[in-house]
Amino acid sequence: MSKFYTGRGDDGTTTLWRGRQRLAKYDLQPEAYGTVDEAQAALGLARALARRPRTREMLLQVQRDLHALMAELALSPEAEPRPAPFPAERVAGLEEFLAELTPEVARPEGFVVPGDSMAGAALDLARTVVRRAERIVTRLVHERQFASAQAVPYLNRLSSLLFVLARAEDAAGE
DSSP: OOOSOOSGGGGSEEEOBTOOOEEETTSHHHHHHHHHHHHHHHHHHHHHHOOSHHHHHHHHHHHHHHHHHHHHHHBOTTOSSOOOOOOTHHHHHHHHHHHHHGGGSOOOSSOOOSOSSHHHHHHHHHHHHHHHHHHHHHHHHHHHOOSOSSHHHHHHHHHHHHHHHHHHHHHHOO
């Protein structure tokens, strides 16, 4: 029977995808892809709780996008051949989702206190994880000249989309 662990990380190090060198798990690159992974899991919870079918469809697409983004974030700098970079079309895709939702959702007049619906609360929680991922990825881009030009804009648009989806789910009620 195969094991679900290797034990290689017991010393607090990890290897990047297609790499050989080990680095600390708290290094900026594992922190970036780990936080995106956390966001993806939070979105899974939100998708499971969503009442609106269109919300579930959008979130599944976003989860697939984040999977691709994580792969790019986890890639070793020396990896060859390099896969295609995260596509700019995915940022445009989020903007299309936002344009679709804008007529349906009233802009809140003040600060929103999450919790009007289970799905809305889960989306607001996922939004905060995405915002943290955005901060970490931005630092990675600035400090290491990370190659993905689309990572930060994507995460930025995604946090906006999650805010709007949360309001749509809140309006759909429990």
